[in-house]
Amino acid sequence: MSNDAYVPHPDRLLPSDPAVRDIARGLYAEMKDQPIVSPHGHVDPRLLLDDEPFRDPTSLFITPDHYVNRLLHARGVDLADLGVGRGPLDEQDSRKAWGLLAEHWHAFAGTPSRYWMEHEFSEVFGLTTVLNPRTADAMYDELADKLTRPEFRPRALFDQFKIQVMATTDDPTDDLAPHDALAADAAFTGRVIPTFRPDKYLEAGRSDFPGLSDALGEAAGVDVSTYDGYHEAMRARRLYFRDHGAVSSDHAHMDPGTARLPLEDARRLYSQARGGTIGEADAVALRRHLLGDQARLAAEDGLVMTLHPAVYRNHSEKMFQKFGPDVGFDIPVAVDFVHHVAPMLNDVGHDPNFRTVLFTIDETVFSREIAPLAGVYPSVYAGAPWWFIDAPDAILRYRRAVSETIGYSRTSGFIDDTRAFCSIPARHDMSRRLDATHLAGLVAEHRMRHEDALELVATLPDQQPREVFRLGAAGEKNS
Amino acid sequence: MSNDAYVPHPDRLLPSDPAVRDIARGLYAEMKDQPIVSPHGHVDPRLLLDDEPFRDPTSLFITPDHYVNRLLHARGVDLADLGVGRGPLDEQDSRKAWGLLAEHWHAFAGTPSRYWMEHEFSEVFGLTTVLNPRTADAMYDELADKLTRPEFRPRALFDQFKIQVMATTDDPTDDLAPHDALAADAAFTGRVIPTFRPDKYLEAGRSDFPGLSDALGEAAGVDVSTYDGYHEAMRARRLYFRDHGAVSSDHAHMDPGTARLPLEDARRLYSQARGGTIGEADAVALRRHLLGDQARLAAEDGLVMTLHPAVYRNHSEKMFQKFGPDVGFDIPVAVDFVHHVAPMLNDVGHDPNFRTVLFTIDETVFSREIAPLAGVYPSVYAGAPWWFIDAPDAILRYRRAVSETIGYSRTSGFIDDTRAFCSIPARHDMSRRLDATHLAGLVAEHRMRHEDALELVATLPDQQPREVFRLGAAGEKNS
Amino acid sequence: MSNDAYVPHPDRLLPSDPAVRDIARGLYAEMKDQPIVSPHGHVDPRLLLDDEPFRDPTSLFITPDHYVNRLLHARGVDLADLGVGRGPLDEQDSRKAWGLLAEHWHAFAGTPSRYWMEHEFSEVFGLTTVLNPRTADAMYDELADKLTRPEFRPRALFDQFKIQVMATTDDPTDDLAPHDALAADAAFTGRVIPTFRPDKYLEAGRSDFPGLSDALGEAAGVDVSTYDGYHEAMRARRLYFRDHGAVSSDHAHMDPGTARLPLEDARRLYSQARGGTIGEADAVALRRHLLGDQARLAAEDGLVMTLHPAVYRNHSEKMFQKFGPDVGFDIPVAVDFVHHVAPMLNDVGHDPNFRTVLFTIDETVFSREIAPLAGVYPSVYAGAPWWFIDAPDAILRYRRAVSETIGYSRTSGFIDDTRAFCSIPARHDMSRRLDATHLAGLVAEHRMRHEDALELVATLPDQQPREVFRLGAAGEKNS
Missing domain, CATH: 3.20.20.140 (Metal-dependent hydrolases)
Incomplete structure (x- = not known):
């Protein structure tokens, strides 16, 4: 469906006033391609050492992300259904968790969690639709497929980033x-x-x-x-x-x-x-x-x-x-x-x-x-x-x-x-x-x-x- | 006088930037006519049970509204002159209280009290002037007159609202x-x-x-x-x-x-x-x-x-x-x-x-x-x-x-x-x-x-x- | 150098949106030339009693201004080099302190200290360049020269202000x-x-x-x-x-x-x-x-x-x-x-x-x-x-x-x-x-x-x- 098409706007977060936006675009252009220096974070170093493919979209995007889980939980979702406190979910449960995210995605409108994830979907994984119950399975499939490819392994992403x-x-x-x-x-x-x-x-x-x-x-x-x-x-x-x-x-x-x-x-x-x-x-x-x-x-x-x-x-x-x-x-x-x-x-x-x-x-x-x-x-x-x-x-x-x-x-x-x-x-x-x-x-x-x-x-x-x-x-x- | 004419602007509170205002107008239009659901408030239920006409503008707009009284008091007005702590004011004192509000109305510019009241004057009571010492008496009269009419009784207003x-x-x-x-x-x-x-x-x-x-x-x-x-x-x-x-x-x-x-x-x-x-x-x-x-x-x-x-x-x-x-x-x-x-x-x-x-x-x-x-x-x-x-x-x-x-x-x-x-x-x-x-x-x-x-x-x-x-x-x- | 030229913009601090700026310009115009009433401050009355010329740019703009000194200090400057805790600096040290300000002036971008001082440079002292290591000496000289003139003595400024x-x-x-x-x-x-x-x-x-x-x-x-x-x-x-x-x-x-x-x-x-x-x-x-x-x-x-x-x-x-x-x-x-x-x-x-x-x-x-x-x-x-x-x-x-x-x-x-x-x-x-x-x-x-x-x-x-x-x-x- 046409209204499922979505990629984040190039001017997102810049001022809406055209004159100010022009200045902001110029300033952002100077920063956009600078490398990333990250002096404090919580990524496990073994991720890069082992360089194993990410397992599936749910374990990558949902289970470990307490920003996402907490709002889903507040809206009535059991944390266990998102994989929290369990080992990795099997294919069926993982897809089900993904479906829960899609079902509640509208409630994340305006949150940084959704903003970041949509940036990732588009700019890291090349997806071109918005997440919703209609698109959830196709997006899951496309992500799952890409996660198996070498260019989406941690080290390749580390370089790409x-x-x-x-x-x-x-x-x-x-x-x-x-x-x-x-x-x-x-x-x-x-x-x-x-x-x-x-x-x-x-x-x-x-x-x-x-x-x-x-x-x-x-x-x-x-x-x-x-x-x-x-x-x-x-x-x-x-x-x-x-x-x-x-x-x-x-x-x-x-x-x-x-x-x-x-x-x-x-x-x-x-x-x-x-x-x-x-x-x-x-x-x-x-x-x-x-x-x-x-x-x-x-x-x-x-x-x-x-x-x-x-x-x-x-x-x-x-x-x-x-x-x-x-x-x-x-x-x-x-x-x-x-x-x-x-x-x-x-x-x-x-x-x-x-x-x-x-x-x-x-x-x-x-x-x-x-x-x-x-x-x-x-x-x-x-x-x-x-x-x-x-x-x-x-x-x-x-x-x-x-x-x-x-x-x-x-x-x-x-x-x-x-x-x-x-x-x-x-x-x-x-x-x-x-x-x-x-x-x-x-x-x-x-x-x-x-x-x-x-x-x-x-x-x-x-x-x-x-x-x-x-x-x-x-x-x-x-x- | 021409500069006493006033009705609230249809775009009030919407963004002043034209492009953003257009979006806001569209969103507001979706909400404007939805019914009112008020799950917490302090109106006396007998107001609707008895459905008596409101007594006069002062007892409706001033005496019970501590938002209004407090700023008048800070500016030197005795609360008693607004009817606070007294029974209902007689016609002369009620009009005098109304005049006090008019005299100080400029100091309410930019406050929600004035915003709400001007909305009420215009959209509920159909007044078309701004309150000031020149217009106070005429506005009082017009309000007092309308309050006697059936369409301004509490139940009629409840429906109108x-x-x-x-x-x-x-x-x-x-x-x-x-x-x-x-x-x-x-x-x-x-x-x-x-x-x-x-x-x-x-x-x-x-x-x-x-x-x-x-x-x-x-x-x-x-x-x-x-x-x-x-x-x-x-x-x-x-x-x-x-x-x-x-x-x-x-x-x-x-x-x-x-x-x-x-x-x-x-x-x-x-x-x-x-x-x-x-x-x-x-x-x-x-x-x-x-x-x-x-x-x-x-x-x-x-x-x-x-x-x-x-x-x-x-x-x-x-x-x-x-x-x-x-x-x-x-x-x-x-x-x-x-x-x-x-x-x-x-x-x-x-x-x-x-x-x-x-x-x-x-x-x-x-x-x-x-x-x-x-x-x-x-x-x-x-x-x-x-x-x-x-x-x-x-x-x-x-x-x-x-x-x-x-x-x-x-x-x-x-x-x-x-x-x-x-x-x-x-x-x-x-x-x-x-x-x-x-x-x-x-x-x-x-x-x-x-x-x-x-x-x-x-x-x-x-x-x-x-x-x-x-x-x-x-x-x-x-x- | 041409990019050293600088005077504060007449519309500074007014809204950037043109329609709102027009309103703001009109309101500001009403206030701009009103006299100054300053009911609380820390100027020494002897400044006006004695009406002595200000000694030099550093003792006027830097040494007593803890807004300026503190940020310089945070950036590694010794307060003593700005004259703090010492008697007045001699010409050489005073100029050196001024050079320190110029060297760090970029870090004051967006601060009120810089805003005020640039206002003073331009509107009080008629300077037309931005402070930086290239312009520091010339600005120091021009300020030092002007401070000797009668129109820049405290009483004359009091009137000018x-x-x-x-x-x-x-x-x-x-x-x-x-x-x-x-x-x-x-x-x-x-x-x-x-x-x-x-x-x-x-x-x-x-x-x-x-x-x-x-x-x-x-x-x-x-x-x-x-x-x-x-x-x-x-x-x-x-x-x-x-x-x-x-x-x-x-x-x-x-x-x-x-x-x-x-x-x-x-x-x-x-x-x-x-x-x-x-x-x-x-x-x-x-x-x-x-x-x-x-x-x-x-x-x-x-x-x-x-x-x-x-x-x-x-x-x-x-x-x-x-x-x-x-x-x-x-x-x-x-x-x-x-x-x-x-x-x-x-x-x-x-x-x-x-x-x-x-x-x-x-x-x-x-x-x-x-x-x-x-x-x-x-x-x-x-x-x-x-x-x-x-x-x-x-x-x-x-x-x-x-x-x-x-x-x-x-x-x-x-x-x-x-x-x-x-x-x-x-x-x-x-x-x-x-x-x-x-x-x-x-x-x-x-x-x-x-x-x-x-x-x-x-x-x-x-x-x-x-x-x-x-x-x-x-x-x-x-x-």
Whole structure:
């Protein structure tokens, strides 16, 4: 049917006013073909190491994508019918899940999930119809067919996407063998680097903290029965990561607290945590101290410290028990950066080797806290909008909230933060279009010279994250 | 005088860009003539039962409208001169109050109060001048004259407004006789349904709590000397309301806390509340437990639970003592939904019979909390902007804050929440225009297909609130 | 070089849509040439008393401007190289600092700092090039040359800027001799008035509180060894300020708390503060009580009370120790006005002699708290966006957040709040352009009649702050 025909419009996300759109088109043209630098994300490095074909459309596009699953679930779909918490679906169930997406696709109109996926359908897989119950089976077939072809294997896509650097997120005890293998593989020219993500090893109130700290010590070859040993183990594992290509560590606790304890208190509370006797408030206090320690270690080893705080994880206990984490029941909460990061910035914030990037889903802190902090501390950068607010209107709100205080130079550059490998180019492209839109507005209102905007975008997608994340120049693989 | 001539522009609130406006006009045209479904409001059902003519312009437009009175008061007008806290004004004072409105009308430029009222003047009453001191008397006369005519009586207006369903807000002890009479009245074809609003019966710290709970027990025919009896009385009154047409309960406390107490604590605190000896913190704890109980009862009886929290009522004690509540001194405060509703959603949030709609005046929670919650819990909907933010720019901010996470399907549909009967069509029309504006922007920026937007608006004003509030299909009166 | 040529565009900040821009141009034209009324700022009165030539471009534009310094510092520039914390720079270092600004000027693209400065370069100093490393020296020379000319001395600029009233900010112990001298100087026709800023005299937890209160007592000729004496000293100094032309007091604490203590507690805590033994929490409690006292005194003496709360001052202790306060390390935090000002408004909020203007950098309170408060209390006004949010997008957000509740009449009028004398006309002009843009949007969307917008702007820049700050009619010097 003719009204099923659909490819995304070339001017999508650009301003609708013709005069402003012309400016935006020119700015976007400068950015469109720049390579992708992705300093923070959640793709599994084995995807590229093994280079196996993707199994089927459902396991590629639906099952692991909690953005998609959550809205389907809210509309009454059982997560299990999408493959969540099950092994891979068989052909029949996979097609059925695909049909559920098609049935509810209209409710995704205007969401970034649909926007990204339509970009992928069209620009990655060459589909030319809109998803709906009429087209679902044919689209499934065409995708399934293409996924078997060599040009749609992960490495081929990695090249097609022009990804120069892609960071993964890794457990401190990981030996990083996949990263090493990729770095050693002459046939693979990309740069896939690990990120040190020690969250759970800092959560001193977890019942499994003794075992976690043991595992950390084992990986480091250090006795962690004392706070000092634990600290040494952390230092060692960070260095291990850095030596295997990492440029950053990532930290996502309930708050970005970094208050320091007197050393004797830290030692005492650590022992209590090891013994499983630490109280709730003390566990929070120790975690904040340990996050402050991570900042000290960052000032030593130079890993850029990214903070992603203030998400109430697994809001529904029932769903957590049934399906585990990361199935859509993580809900943001309000956050105070100013007080929480003060101890850290007073400790190492003026150390030229220390650097931190502050991410938030609580938009209120952009103009109030993050831009003012990033606009004065040489060590602080404003992170791009994250998770629920990595979306067109929210991204424009972000630019309009922070640019008046810090311009573009104190921002992180775009971060895709995704586990959906095929969405990477769509997400970066969205960001470039929106920066073009934001800047075109400034130019059209004579708030920025056209030549200044052109000069800015000439290096924005590529150079800005390279500089912020100390990635060095293009062409380098892992050091 | 020629510059006193004024009727609202047919394109008002639509985008000023001609290309986008054309799209918006088309979308608005699909919505303009759909009937009004009003699932939450504050009109007195006796207005329609008695069908008496409105008394005069001042008692219709000014005295009961705290939106209008408050700004007049801020500008120096004594509330008493507007009829607040007095019986109906005589002709001279009523005209004088009208003159005060005219004198200050310029200061309302750009406010929704003026927008709605000008819509009413023109589209309901056929006036063709702007209100100012020159036109005030003539407009008063013309309105006063029209109010005596049969076509401007409440029932005639109800039909003219094309209201299919209108919910009122009612005390749990109310016998709902007016609703029954309206339902039984073959001459009245509209559907006027009650809403269960038990706020004060949950506020265990009120000095009149013993009397209130007694009254509840009396209405239910249940002994409320114990917590268990009180709970049974609540169950009975909710069922009574449901049996008399109610589809929802409404709850407006200082916070949306739903933390449960151990049963023995609830019983003990209830006894203290009955005895007038409960402490302040315990009263809050008990109130939160009782709100959690309302959620449990909602899962039983299927009444949709609407939350309107976080307003500091009667901020000025002096004005409260002089004029009582609802005279404009209610001020919103910041709110945290995520932690507060967690106990409730963990209790009944996955029960298919339970449903809640979260309303806020604190706009920060739209993108941060409400959209993420409504985008994953099948039982949670994002309420339309309420009270101070039921206004054009704020409504667009709302759509832009929530749509990227949940589209339109997880939103409540428009809620007028008004005690100003004649403003109902103006408010619903404003909402339709703004949805057209929002969607036209998405279409013009190629973020939504035009056909998807058209499909959405074809049922948005009518079907969305029907579905969310379990109102059934059009044509039904009270069951 | 040709692409170095630059003067700001006459339509800057106006809407880019041609139809809306036409309306905005007309509205701006009504405001453009109105005189400047500046009821709150930080210019030193001796600047105008002495009327010495400005020393050089760096000490005029860079060293004292923490907006500029902070972003340069974040980008790696040592504050000392900009003259911060040093005496005036010699010619070589001054030129070097200017070169640093030129080198980083591209990073200021889109910031208000650059916008204001480019306005000043062009409209005040007649420069016609953009600042960059190629043009830096020539621009420095031209500016340095012009600064020696009589027409660029402070008084000549004061006249050129058409400043009618300019408030300074002054210590309660100041004898205000410069103000008196200016008022007595027949050759100077401007009105330069002091503002009573007692912050540190209320901070009972400061180690220097005993000395500060002694100084206050000395200035007042009152024994301050007791709370009652201190209160009397405050009363006397406020009256002294009022008698020397002040129309307002200004208050910038960590929170806007005004909770009253029982009199005996206030007396006791005051004695502890005098004795240096007050605890931290008690010091906060006493400070809030004393702020409530300021409100009582304001109801007596009629000084308008402006609140500028919720900034975490000197966030970096290291930089504070090195450079002192006001060097860019002040970071805003979230604020709650509703609870904090309730005691004050219940105390004097209905007194016709009391008036307060609420300023915030936490934008979330505009629609939630400040507009609702200013829209009902006759004594409360919504302050213009302040500091980090005195910037185009933020100003438009402010208008869109508050206008729907309170229109324009309950807002403060524009406040430049600046210590950068030459930026005053640029800042006021920016505000006028943005009000034109906001109102033109309302007119173009048929939300406000064109004639209402024209009527509003006819007096907005001049009359609104005169009324709010009780400045009387134009032409008056200090009373």
